[in-house]
Amino acid sequence: MKFLLINPNRGGTIENLDARAAAPPLGLMYIASVLVKNGHEIRLIDQVGSSVSDDKIIKVANHFNPDMTCFSTMGSQTIGAGRINDKIKELLPNTKTILGGVSPTFNDIRIFKKYPNVDFCIKGEGEESIIDLIKALKTKKFENVHGLSYKIKNKIKQGLPRKLIENIDKIPFPDRDLVKDIKYGAISGFRTEKFTTVLSSRGCPYACRYCSCSALVNRNWRARSVNNFLDELEIIQDQGYKNVLFFDDGLTIDNNRVLEITKGIKERGIKLNWYFEGRVDHANLKMFKEMVKTGAKVCYFGAESANQRILDWYEKGITVEQTKLAVKNARKAGMDFVIASFILGCPTETKEEIENTIKFITKLDIDFAQISRLTAYPGTFIWDDMVKKGYLDPDKYWENEVYVGLKHPESLPDSYLRDKVEEAYTRVLKNKKFKARHVFRLLKSRYKQKLFFSNLKVFREKDKIYDLIREK
Ligand code: B12
Ligand code: SF4
Numbered sequence: 409m410k411f412l413l414i415n416p417n418r419g420g421t422i423e424n425l426d427a428r429a430a431a432p433p434l435g436l437m438y439i440a441s442v443l444v445k446n447g448h449e450i451r452l453i454d455q456v457g458s459s460v461s462d463d464k465i466i467k468v469a470n471h472f473n474p475d476m477t478c479f480s481t482m483g484s485q486t487i488g489a490g491r492i493n494d495k496i497k498e499l500l501p502n503t504k505t506i507l508g509g510v511s512p513t514f515n516d517i518r519i520f521k522k523y524p525n526v527d528f529c530i531k532g533e534g535e536e537s538i539i540d541l542i543k544a545l546k547t548k549k550f551e552n553v554h555g556l557s558y559k560i561k562n563k564i565k566q567g568l569p570r571k572l573i574e575n576i577d578k579i580p581f582p583d584r585d586l587v588k589d590i591k592y593g594a595i596s597g598f599r600t601e602k603f604t605t606v607l608s609s610r611g612c613p614y615a616c617r618y619c620s621c622s623a624l625v626n627r628n629w630r631a632r633s634v635n636n637f638l639d640e641l642e643i644i645q646d647q648g649y650k651n652v653l654f655f656d657d658g659l660t661i662d663n664n665r666v667l668e669i670t671k672g673i674k675e676r677g678i679k680l681n682w683y684f685e686g687r688v689d690h691a692n693l694k695m696f697k698e699m700v701k702t703g704a705k706v707c708y709f710g711a712e713s714a715n716q717r718i719l720d721w722y723e724k725g726i727t728v729e730q731t732k733l734a735v736k737n738a739r740k741a742g743m744d745f746v747i748a749s750f751i752l753g754c755p756t757e758t759k760e761e762i763e764n765t766i767k768f769i770t771k772l773d774i775d776f777a778q779i780s781r782l783t784a785y786p787g788t789f790i791w792d793d794m795v796k797k798g799y800l801d802p803d804k805y806w807e808n809e810v811y812v813g814l815k816h817p818e819s820l821p822d823s824y825l826r827d828k829v830e831e832a833y834t835r836v837l838k839n840k841k842f843k844a845r846h847v848f849r850l851l852k853s854r855y856k857q858k859l860f861f862s863n864l865k866v867f868r869e870k871d872k873i874y875d876l877i878r879e880k
Contacts, residue, residue, distance in 0.1 A: 409542065411443050412474035412503075413452040414465060416481065416488030430457040431592055434605050434655060435509055435534070436480040437582035442535045445580050446542070452586040455488070462492055469496045469503075477503050478538075482510040483785075486807050490523040497525045506541070508534045513570070513624060514786035515806045516557040520564050529557040532570035532624065533610075535579050572628055576610055577636040584647060600859070603651035603683075604644055608637045608669065612657035614687075616710075617722050618751065620787030621657045629658050631665055638672040645678055653683045660686035663695045670698040681705045681855075689726045691734030696741030705855050707738050708778075711748040714768030715761045718754045723789075728768075735773055744855040746774045752832070753782040753811070753825040755818040762820070766832045770839040775849065775856070779832045781825045782812040 415433035433454050443450050451472050453465055469477065477496055479489035486507070493505050504527045512519055512529035519526055530537045532555045540553040550558045555570030573579060584604055591602055609632060611625035644652060660666055673680075682699070683706040691709070711731040713719050719726060731748070738746045750769060752762050769777045784791040786806050794800035799815045813822030836842055850856050 409448050409475040410472060411448055411450045412469055412472055412477045413440055413450060414477065414479050414489070414492065415452075415454045415456050416479055416485050416492055417455045417459075418484040418488055430454075430590075431603075431605050431653065431655075432457065432582075432584065432587045432590075433480055434582055434607065436478075437584065437586060438579060439478065439480075439508065439534050439538060440586055441580040441583045442539065444583065446539055448542075450586075452583075454587055454590060455492075456485075457587065457590040457592055462495065465492055466495050466499065470499050473500060474503050476506060478506045478508065480509040481507055481512065483809065484807050485509075486511045486515070486519060486523075490526075493523065493525050504528065504545075506530060506538070508538070510620070510624065510787070511807070512557075514620070516566075517564055518803060518806050520557070520559060527559060531555040531557065533573050536571070536573055572611075572625060572630070576630050577633050581640045581643065584644070588647070600862075601651050602649065603653050604647075604649045605653045605655050606637075606640065606644070607655050608632055609656050609658055609661070613661070614658075614725060615789070616724050617789035617793075618782060618784075620785055620791075623787040629661055631662065634665065634668045634672055637669065638676055638678070641673070641678050641680065642676060645680060649680065651681045651683070654685070656684070658687075659684050660690040660692075660695065663690060663692045666695050667698055670695075670702040673702040679703065684708070685710070686734075687726065688730045688734035691730070691737050693737040693740060696737050696743065700742045704743060706745040706747065707743050708747040708749065709734055709738075711772075712751050713754070713757075713761075714765040715757070718757055718761060721754055721756065722751075732772070739773055744853045745776070745859065747776045747778060748772060748774050749778040749780070750832075751780055751782050752828055753813045753819055753822070755812065755816045757820065759820065759824075762825075762828055766828070766835060769832065769836050770842055773845060775846065777832075777836055779829050779836075781822065781829055782819070783809045784812055784815070785809060 413436050415436050436452060440450050440452055451468065453460060453468060455465065477493065479493065481489050489507060496503060505525060506528040507519060507526055508530040513531040516529035516531060519529055528541060530541065537553055537555045541556055544550045544553050550556055550565065551567050553567040556567035558565055558567070593600055593602055609630060611629045612621045613627050613629045615622040615627055680703050682704045684704065685708040688709050688711060709731065712722060712724060714728055716728055719728070735746055735748065750765055752765065784794055784800060786802070790812060791800070794815060795802050799817065800810065811822045813819045813825045850860055
């Protein structure tokens with residue numbers, strides 16, 4: 409069969425942001441590999457990374473004439489998928505449409521209602537479900553497919569509950585050749601050398617109230633074997649990549665496993681720069697040192713707040729002291745660029761607590777802080793709680809994020825929080841000690857110098873960066 413795989417841009421008018429925050433569409437690249445392995449013919453279009461127009465996609469579709477058109481969507485990408493799919497269906501009414509990704513995982517029924525041209529939604533991990541769906545097309549026994557939602561005679565039906573893939577070593581490596589001509593060169597708005605993305609493990613056992621990662625995998629964490637993962641890194645190096653971004657939600661959960669990975673990197677002579685995210689309570693100094701020795705350059709911590717009461721409200725399971733120690737350890741280990749994320753606007757959070765967080769950020773020895781307003785997304789505790797209490801109409805906001813401050817009666821007003829985020833960025837970047845530390849680190853780190861000089865234009869367009877960050 410022929411499959412057209414599309415990573416659509418967001419439905420709105422911020423394609424510029426899409427291109428600047430683009431990364432290879434890893435989920436779709438995994439699906440592509442599985443389809444090819446099963447003998448199917450595929451085309452993949454990353455509209456986000458390549459900025460191709462809808463018209464160009466329709467032309468490709470018309471020429472390729474796929475049996476199945478598959479979209480991967482998170483958030484407002486579903487709007488883009490709906491828009492493109494309607495046009496494709498007009499030309500090719502026999503192609504069947506599948507939506508997969510985070511959005512259909514939590515919004516399948518809403519998708520069918522809003523977009524009548526969608527035939528199937530695959531919820532959760534798609535590698536096994538899509539193959540089962542292809543088989544079911546012959547038998548028509550859709551009810552036996554895990555994670556599938558479908559329509560029969562305009563009635564929405566569900567298959568079996570979604571299921572996690574037990575042995576993730578068995579999943580073929582994502583097909584990077586499909587996007588080899590796209591230059592993904594910006595991470596969080598900062599220009600970098602060409603990079604690719606990897607997943608050494610899947611899922612997360614925690615359940616922070618603002619995050620949907622745990623709901624995606626029922627609080628499950630599965631790791632690939634170290635050798636299986638290193639085999640992929642070797643291929644990536646052979647393909648000419650120098651930079652790798654880890655998309656793991658829980659890379660550092662098992663410190664010993666990370667040490668085995670770093671040992672393997674040394675033994676196999678792999679030379680790649682890495683970027684990763686980690687929890688502050690898994691920020692072991694010995695592990696960081698080995699990571700730095702084997703190429704780790706940028707680490708990103710979810711610090712979220714300087715107030716223990718707020719961290720506890722989020723059920724984050726960390727302490728403020730752990731954040732300080734994590735940053736200290738990353739510094740001691742020689743990490744070139746340390747980023748921490750913070751959220752303002754937790755329900756019941758006071759103005760004083762927000763002030764405390766901003767002061768804390770200016771003192772923390774990091775290179776950059778990402779500061780956001782608390783947002784509700786489908787699949788999170790906060791979303792479910794607000795829906796349950798009647799603060800939020802899910803049918804209105806499922807495709808576009810909603811700031812908690814706009815809807816929650818116990819939250820500070822959103823306009824106040826928006827101003828505070830802007831003020832926080834300004835105060836942090838203008839803080840004399842923060843600036844002095846930057847200059848010092850710039851002189852010490854060749855990597856940081858490279859990053860800094862290739863981003864001079866971006867730094868000059870400081871307001872644009874703020875916009876970008878605010879939009880994210
Ligand atoms: C990387 C990432 C991004 C990147 C995406 C770049 C890229 N090209 O990949 C960027 C930075 C752009 C991004 C943006 C956003 N993101 Co994001 N992102 C992630 C992250 C960390 C990893 C995604 C990933 O690649 N996972 C690995 C792959 C293998 O998994 P996958 O994509 O889910 O694919 C699997 C299945 O979903 C399925 N599948 C996927 N596509 C398809 C297609 C078909 C046809 C089939 C059959 C199956 C299928 O099979 C795949 C293999 O098993 C996730 C966290 C997470 N754990 O998912 C958050 C996450 C998805 N993001 C999230 C959010 C909130 C956002 C933003 C809204 C943030 C913001 N405020 O701007 C935006 C939304 C952008 C938009 N489109 O509207 C939330 C989603 C919340 C929700 N419930 O909707 C998550 C879950 C993080 C969280 N903390 O909760 N994000
Ligand atoms: S914020 Fe991080 S630790 Fe918390 S549930 Fe999400 S991925 Fe897991």
